[in-house]
Amino acid sequence: MNGTEEIGCCGAYCKICREFEKTCKGCKPGYLDGSRDLGRAKCRMKKCCLTKGHVTCADCEEYDRCEIIQAFLNHPGYKYAKYKQALEFIHAHDYSAFLKAAEYWKNAYGKYPK
Template sequence: MSIEEIGCCGAYCGTCPVLKENICPGCKLAYRDGARDISKAKCKIKVCCMGKGHNSCADCDEYSFCGTIQGFYKKSGYKYSKYREATEFIRANGYDEFLAIASRWKNQYGKYG
């Protein structure tokens, strides 16, 4: 388990079978190792986050008032609120504690505690 399995938005990719089978390099890894060009990425969250050198939006001082990530979290769908919950958990408790909890999940989000 590593921070690379956490998407910039807070999605936990460590449970994804496509990632586990090495079909997908994950949200960030291919951009960090140069296999993909970040200037061609379609995800505004990823471009911003990686451009600032963050592991996720949890690291950003602008998180609470960032229109890009907060707008993403306001989309309809349960998963968006769970991604927000993950990001806020990381901000409060750190990546190690998040990964320890996420290791028990079956999906890209789960319960804390």
């Protein structure tokens, strides 16, 4: 997947998280290769995204009207606005542009090129 397995369905960039693959397995590892049962996942967003074969919710034609992702992104808090920004950046550009922008981030979100 060219590094995209480290991007959460919600737009979070999990690669730089200290807990990624220690205590948090993230959205995709295990589900992509079948070693974890997607049917047992608790996250509705992850189930929907991965069942449809998308990398993130940015790939979905229903993104703007999907109650699952929109309810998540509309939570109050800075990080949710940043996850929304990530999905919109991916939708407008592509995954390689996102990964390039995220290369030096220190958190699950960061700044984008102008």
